[in-house]
Amino acid sequence: MRSIVKKNVHEFEFNGELDNMRMSSIKNVIIQLINQYKCECVKFDFKDVTFIDSTGIGFILARYNQINEYGGELILKNLTPHVRKILSISGVFQIIRVETDNESKGVKV
Amino acid sequence: MNEMTLEFDALLENEVFARTSGVAFLLPYNLSVDELMEIKTILAEMIVNSIVHGYQNSQKGKVVLRMNVDNEYVLKLSVSDKGVGISDILRAKEPLYTTRKDLERSGMGFTIIESFSDDMEIESIVDEGTTITIHKKMKFYG
Numbered sequence: 001m002r003s004i005v006k007k008n009v010h011e012f013e014f015n016g017e018l019d020n021m022r023m024s025s026i027k028n029v030i031i032q033l034i035n036q037y038k039c040e041c042v043k044f045d046f047k048d049v050t051f052i053d054s055t056g057i058g059f060i061l062a063r064y065n066q067i068n069e070y071g072g073e074l075i076l077k078n079l080t081p082h083v084r085k086i087l088s089i090s091g092v093f094q095i096i097r098v099e100t101d102n103e104s105k106g107v108k109v
Numbered sequence: 110m111n112e113m114t115l116e117f118d119a120l121l122e123n124e125v126f127a128r129t130s131g132v133a134f135l136l137p138y139n140l141s142v143d144e145l146m147e148i149k150t151i152l153a154e155m156i157v158n159s160i161v162h163g164y165q166n167s168q169k170g171k172v173v174l175r176m177n178v179d180n181e182y183v184l185k186l187s188v189s190d191k192g193v194g195i196s197d198i199l200r201a202k203e204p205l206y207t208t209r210k211d212l213e214r215s216g217m218g219f220t221i222i223e224s225f226s227d228d229m230e231i232e233s234i235v236d237e238g239t240t241i242t243i244h245k246k247m248k249f250y251g
Contacts, residue, residue: 017125019124019125019128019153020121020124020153020157020160020161021121021122021124021125024121027213051146051149051150051153053150053153053154053157053218053221054154054157054214054215054216054217054218054221055153055157055214055215057215057217058207058212058213058214058215058216058217059213061213061215062213081143082146082150086150086221089217089220089221089224090204090215090217090220090221091204
């Protein structure tokens with residue numbers, strides 16, 4: 001997991017299998033980092049994520065609430081097909097925005 | 110008919126072991142990546158349920174994983190524990206319902222298991238334990 005802060009955008013890059021054990025080992029660090037910077041925009045990048053389950057969904061929803069509380073926005077990006085499927089079943093897209101291809105290419109909309 | 114049983118301690122680190130072993134058991138059947146990912150997710154959800162809810166993260170008790178594939182390539186997969194059991198199964202199945210908001214559980218476990226399998230059965234007795242069984246017809250690419 002990498003955390004990069006640039007111009008009020010806080011980006012987290014996840015990798016590998018985001019299972020129960022992994023989430024419990026990185027959860028507290030992420031909660032702390034988000035609270036430390038309180039960036040307007042927090043992005044979760046799933047480019048290198050090969051597995052996620054309901055534990056990961058619980059984590060995403062809880063961070064959405066954490067970020068919402070101080071008035072920030074959580075945006076998801078680079079969803080792999082498996083991640084997209086699990087998030088879709090869980091209805092995550094009804095409340096959390098996914099970065100579009102244009103946005104990630106830097107095109108202003 | 111091909112069958113396997115795996116019994117392991119209800120430790121969080123064993124979830125990876127059991128989930129991966131379950132997937133490895135199915136490798137000779139040449140499943141598509143999509144099917145394998147679905148089964149892997151079902152395994153993760155069921156095993157985490159037993160460890161986190163059945164045994165309440167006590168790290169005590171055994172979880173049993175059983176898998177068999179019949180001649181029609183129907184997979185039967187079950188996970189059993191002798192944990193606290195589920196007092197209200199219908200409630201537990203509701204999307205987003207969880208007894209452990211404190212642990213940031215999403216309450217989506219059963220919904221995910223159900224959507225990736227052909228049928229799901231929950232047998233549970235309070236204070237005695239829970240067995241979840243699913244069936245899933247596999248596409249055989251031989």
